[in-house]
Structure formats: structure tokens, C-alpha cells
Amino acid sequence: MIAHLFIGCRGSYASRWRRIVMRVLLVEDASDVAATIAAHLTREGFACDVAERAREAETCLSVQSFDLVILDIQLADGDGRDVLRNMRQREDATPVLMLSANYSVETRIGSLYDGADDYLVKPFDLRELTARIWALSRRGRDQKGSELVLGDLALNPSAQTVRLRGELVAMTRRELTLLNVLLRNPGRILTKERLFDCLFTFNESDVGLNAVELYVARIRKKLGGSDVKILTHRNLGYSIEASRS
Known part of the structure; x- marks a missing residue:
């Protein structure tokens, strides 16, 4: 299954300019998929925590601040979009990148209206995931001021x-x-x-x-x-x- 979910995961484009550690929460209920993504992000220099259930994600978000949340829609104990909606309802502005095997335009649009910052459809290239993370990171840093x-x-x-x-x-x-x-x-x-x-x-x-x-x-x-x-x-x-x- 891993081979069908990820394409061309070699190469590191961010490492040549990355220094400050970003803390990422990955919410993905497929253990093998989560392990592959987490290993890739660790190699890229991110600090990556993994939650396999919506309930675990809510607990992590209640006790720790993250620079980014990577959130799968289809979780074993619920819909990842409910986690997203709860974050936005409590005014948690942490950038959220949604993951899903659902190609539906309606699903993607709905997630963005619910407060997602970006959307990535499986299968995807891990290099694209890294690039999207850094794009969201730059946007957040620009909003916080330059110095x-x-x-x-x-x-x-x-x-x-x-x-x-x-x-x-x-x-x-x-x-x-x-x-x-x-x-x-x-x-x-x-x-x-x-x-x-x-x-x-x-x-x-x-x-x-x-x-x-x-x-x-x-x-x-x-x-x-x-x-x-x-x-x-x-x-x-x-x-x-x-x-x-």
C-alpha cells in the first residue's frame, strides 16, 4: 500500500535553508502510512508527533502547541474535519493541511471552508508534502512579522x-x-x-x-x-x- 500512496520520496529541497525546528502533528490512522510520513519528515528536520485517532489528536492539541497539523479526513474513530472544526471554533489558527484519498471537489472545497489551509490528495509525492509544509510555514512567519x-x-x-x-x-x-x-x-x-x-x-x-x-x-x-x-x-x-x- 505504501508504494501506491507515495511517489518519488527521494531528495531534500528544504534542508539547505531550514534551521528552526518546526513541530508537526500528523493525524493518520494507517500505521504504515503514518510511519512512512513521520520518517520522511524527521529526515527533513521536522519534529513530528503522530496521533492515529481523532481523540488522540484532540488530546495532543490540548496540551501542546504545533506549527502545523497534517490531518487525514478518514479516521478510525471519526472524521478529521470534526477535529478541524473544533480547532477553528476555539480560535486555534494553527495551519492545517488535509490529507485524503477522496478526489471529490466538494470534499476539498468543504474542507477549505471549514478552515483548512491546504489539501493534498493521496497518492502524493513526499517532496510535494514538504514543499507545501514550508509554503504554509512561510505564510505564517510573514504574518508574525519579519524580525x-x-x-x-x-x-x-x-x-x-x-x-x-x-x-x-x-x-x-x-x-x-x-x-x-x-x-x-x-x-x-x-x-x-x-x-x-x-x-x-x-x-x-x-x-x-x-x-x-x-x-x-x-x-x-x-x-x-x-x-x-x-x-x-x-x-x-x-x-x-x-x-x-
Whole structure:
């Protein structure tokens, strides 16, 4: 069945410019199909969580924020469009890419009216799936603004670069992701658990909370001399602030 669902899954077009990790929720009840898509997205550098039931998807969405949801319409315990409608009813604007073997124009139009951002019919090329994900991602980043600036530090989500007093600072994907979350919440204390959830998927159970401390330490070292500091709040979490002159 896998061979009939996916076409030409070789090649990586996004890897040459991707740095910030995107967290994706894949809702697909066919285990073999879900495993193939998830493996492909992981190779492409995405953090991918998988839910095989509508109920599981609702649970994931209630406890975790995602950059994108890939949602199959025909699920074993219901219609994926109900998950979509529930998201939009609670004003969850996370981009949703619908998957279905249904070629019906009415189904596709109906999904878009229900709040889907894009629609992909099975069988599909995994490279097209990746391209559509990044198209939706760019659209979302453009809506959020082109640059996050605090003190002498600037992070450009679109270009995925960090500059300190105008000079580029090299950072890994997860360092960029963590800094991105902090800069979107200046002065606000974010718990270690919240930051951990932004960095790692549910499947990475072998990673402990101390990993957050490691990434914070790395970022602090790279921002040495900056007037922007990541502060530790004992038993509470971390915040980012610019010192006042």
C-alpha cells in the first residue's frame, strides 16, 4: 500500500535553508502510512508527533502547541474535519493541511471552508508534502512579522538568522527554536517544561528536562557581551530581558 500512496520520496529541497525546528502533528490512522510520513519528515528536520485517532489528536492539541497539523479526513474513530472544526471554533489558527484519498471537489472545497489551509490528495509525492509544509510555514512567519528585536539582539524568523550588534551568530536548529520562543515572550517567565515541549517531541522520551539547561547555557555563551540576558528564576523557569542603560 505504501508504494501506491507515495511517489518519488527521494531528495531534500528544504534542508539547505531550514534551521528552526518546526513541530508537526500528523493525524493518520494507517500505521504504515503514518510511519512512512513521520520518517520522511524527521529526515527533513521536522519534529513530528503522530496521533492515529481523532481523540488522540484532540488530546495532543490540548496540551501542546504545533506549527502545523497534517490531518487525514478518514479516521478510525471519526472524521478529521470534526477535529478541524473544533480547532477553528476555539480560535486555534494553527495551519492545517488535509490529507485524503477522496478526489471529490466538494470534499476539498468543504474542507477549505471549514478552515483548512491546504489539501493534498493521496497518492502524493513526499517532496510535494514538504514543499507545501514550508509554503504554509512561510505564510505564517510573514504574518508574525519579519524580525524579533530585543536590545542589541535580532532574530529574523524568515531568514532564520541571529544577529548580535549586526554580526551573525551561528546557532543550531534547537538553539534558534529556544531563542525564538523566548524572544516572543520578553520579560515573561517560561517554565522549563514549556520550553522542553517546544524543543522535543512526545516520542523523544529518552531526553530529560536538563536538556533545556544545556541549550540555555549554549545560547548564553554565544550571546556573551550582549545587553540581552536569559535569566534563571529558581523553581519557576527562564525569561529573556534587555538590560537598561
